[in-house]
Structure formats: C-alpha cells, structure tokens
Amino acid sequence: MSVIELDSVVKRYESGPETVVALKGVDFHAERGEMVVVTGPSGSGKSTMLNMIGLLDAPSEGTVHLDGRDVTDASEDERTEERRSELGFVFQDFHLLPMLNAVENVELPSMWDTDVDRHERAIALLKRVGLGERLDHTPDELSGGQQQRVAIARSLINEPDVLLADEPTGNLDQATGRTILDEMARLKEEENIAIVAITHDEQMAAYADRVVRIVDGVVQ
Numbered sequence: 001m002s003v004i005e006l007d008s009v010v011k012r013y014e015s016g017p018e019t020v021v022a023l024k025g026v027d028f029h030a031e032r033g034e035m036v037v038v039t040g041p042s043g044s045g046k047s048t049m050l051n052m053i054g055l056l057d058a059p060s061e062g063t064v065h066l067d068g069r070d071v072t073d074a075s076e077d078e079r080t081e082e083r084r085s086e087l088g089f090v091f092q093d094f095h096l097l098p099m100l101n102a103v104e105n106v107e108l109p110s111m112w113d114t115d116v117d118r119h120e121r122a123i124a125l126l127k128r129v130g131l132g133e134r135l136d137h138t139p140d141e142l143s144g145g146q147q148q149r150v151a152i153a154r155s156l157i158n159e160p161d162v163l164l165a166d167e168p169t170g171n172l173d174q175a176t177g178r179t180i181l182d183e184m185a186r187l188k189e190e191e192n193i194a195i196v197a198i199t200h201d202e203q204m205a206a207y208a209d210r211v212v213r214i215v216d217g218v219v220q
C-alpha cells in the first residue's frame with residue numbers, strides 16, 4: 001500500500017473572473033523508503049501538488065489517500081492532526097525560530113505531546129544529523145547547512161510517514177546541498193519514510209529513487 005496516493009487530482013484556483021487549473025488530473029504515489037523528486041518548470045503545479053500531499057489544501061476533484069485512509073474530505077481539524085502526526089516538512093529557508101536553540105526548535109512540533117522523552121528524542125535526532133556539538137546554538141550561530149539539518153531533525157520529531165521538502169537545497173551551495181541530500185537519503189532508509197521533494201536542483205535527481213516531472217499541471 002502506498003503511503004501517499006493522489007488519484008485524478010484536479011485543482012482549480014478562482015482568481016477574480018479567471019479560473020486557473022493548476023493540476024489537471026494528477027495520479028501520484030510514494031512508498032516508504034523511497035525518495036521521489038518532483039521537477040518541472042516554474043508555474044507547472046509542483047507547489048500545488050505538494051500542498052495536496054501535505055494536506056494544506058483540498059483538491060477540486062479526485063482523491064487523496066494517506067496510509068490507506070481517504071483524507072480527501074477531511075475537516076480542517078483532521079487535516080491538522082494528520083499533518084502533525086504523519087507528515088514532516090522541510091523548507092528552502094529552514095523556517096527555524098530565531099530565539100530558540102537547536103534542541104528547542106526540534107522539540108517545537110511535539111510541544112503539546114506530554115511524552116517526557118521528547119527532549120531526549122530531539123537531542124538524539126540532532127546527534128544523528130551530526131549536530132551533537134551544537135545543541136544549544138541558535139540559528140544565527142549555525143551555518144545554512146547546519147540550520148537545514150536542524151529543520152530535518154525537527155521534521156522527524158513526531159515520527160512521520162512522509163517527509164515533504166520544498167527546495168531543501170535551494171539556499172545552499174552545491175557541496176552543502178550534497179551533504180543534506182546524503183543525510184535525507186540515509187534517514188529515508190533508517191526511518192523507512194517516504195520523501196517527496198520539489199526541486200530545480202539537478203544534482204538532487206541523482207539521489208532520487210524516482211523522478212516525477214510535471215508540466216502545465218500534468219504528470220509527464
């Protein structure tokens with residue numbers, strides 16, 4: 001069973017009198033232990049598709065399944081809960097809170113979890129991404145690559161099934177980008193999660209188990 005499945009997904013945006021059809025019947029799936037890289041020209045629908053997978057927006061037509069559950073018509077509360085428990089997010093510009101140190105940033109998505117182990121888990125995750133010596137550093141005391149490692153550790157704190165990454169190497173130089181991709185490839189195996197990553201970064205395709213190209217709202 002695929003951990004993520006989109007079937008015949010159509011997404012229309014109404015902007016004023018115009019309707020933009022951003023996705024025109026997209027089928028997509030991702031499996032545990034697999035990194036799928038999504039490429040395509042600007043405006044082709046990549047972010048829209050990631051928003052569907054990330055339950056940030058609902059399709060106009062078609063269905064979305066997460067771990068076999070039909071979440072197409074889930075309420076806002078249900079979506080929020082699915083996002084919290086099943087999905088991890090990594091962004092181009094890291095999205096770390098500047099006043100929190102590395103451990104606090106990693107713990108943040110699990111703050112309302114009463115599990116006392118979350119602090120230990122945050123430390124363990126930071127050690128796994130090579131930041132055991134930087135636990136109490138704030139983002140401005142970390143390099144771009146280190147900040148992205150904190151963000152990756154944060155994305156894993158609630159033990160998601162799927163990690164969604166929007167241009168994760170977009171703000172990094174090539175060499176640092178490669179170390180982040182190595183890290184993601186390793187964690188994908190270790191955590192047995194699916195990774196879906198949008199990118200313009202050619203080197204990222206080399207790390208993919210599968211490349212999905214989308215052009216004008218259609219998967220090629």
Ligand SMILES: Nc1ncnc2c1ncn2[C@@H]1O[C@H](COP(=O)(O)OP(=O)(O)OP(=O)(O)O)[C@@H](O)[C@H]1O
Nearest residue numbers: 013014015020022041042043044045046047048049
């Ligand atoms: N909220 C919105 N309202 C109206 N149109 C939108 C909205 N979001 C996206 N679109 C349109 O949908 C199409 C797909 O946009 P999307 O952001 O998914 O493309 P993309 O492939 O991620 O582009 P980029 O690589 O430039 O980020 C574009 O034509 C865009 O203008």
